[in-house]
Amino acid sequence: MDIYVDEIKYEEKALKCHAEQEIKGMTAASRMIVDSDNMSFIYLLDDGEEFQRVHFVKETWSMLNDFKDTQIVLNDEVILTDFWEEMDFLLDNIVDNNNYGKEFESAVREQFGL
Structure with a gap:
C-alpha cells in the first residue's frame, strides 16, 4: 500500500x-528508500505481513529540511524511528550519483542545500 x-x-x-490512509497496527521499519521518478522519499512501515510505503513527496521536503533532526510522528500513532539517519544516508548517496536521475538529484541538491 502507498501512504x-x-x-x-x-x-x-x-x-x-x-496521511488519509489508516495505519493501525503498523510499526516503523526504520528503513527508507526513494522513488526518484515520482520525486519521493519513502519510509517503510511493517504491517506484520509486508512493508507499506509512506511517501514524502517533493512538496513536503521544505518542512523536512526546516525541521531536520526533529522527531517525526505519523497520524499521532507511529514514530518514524531512525528517519534522520536513513535520510542522511540517502542524501549522501544521491549527491553526484546519476543512478537517481539528474532531475531528482538536482531537486534534492536545491531543496536540501547540498
Missing part, C-alpha cells in the same frame, strides 16, 4: 505528519 503524507505541522517539538 501519502498530505500535511506536516511542527507541534510539541515534533513534526506531526498526516
Whole structure:
C-alpha cells in the first residue's frame, strides 16, 4: 500500500505528519528508500505481513529540511524511528550519483542545500 503524507505541522517539538490512509497496527521499519521518478522519499512501515510505503513527496521536503533532526510522528500513532539517519544516508548517496536521475538529484541538491 502507498501512504501519502498530505500535511506536516511542527507541534510539541515534533513534526506531526498526516496521511488519509489508516495505519493501525503498523510499526516503523526504520528503513527508507526513494522513488526518484515520482520525486519521493519513502519510509517503510511493517504491517506484520509486508512493508507499506509512506511517501514524502517533493512538496513536503521544505518542512523536512526546516525541521531536520526533529522527531517525526505519523497520524499521532507511529514514530518514524531512525528517519534522520536513513535520510542522511540517502542524501549522501544521491549527491553526484546519476543512478537517481539528474532531475531528482538536482531537486534534492536545491531543496536540501547540498
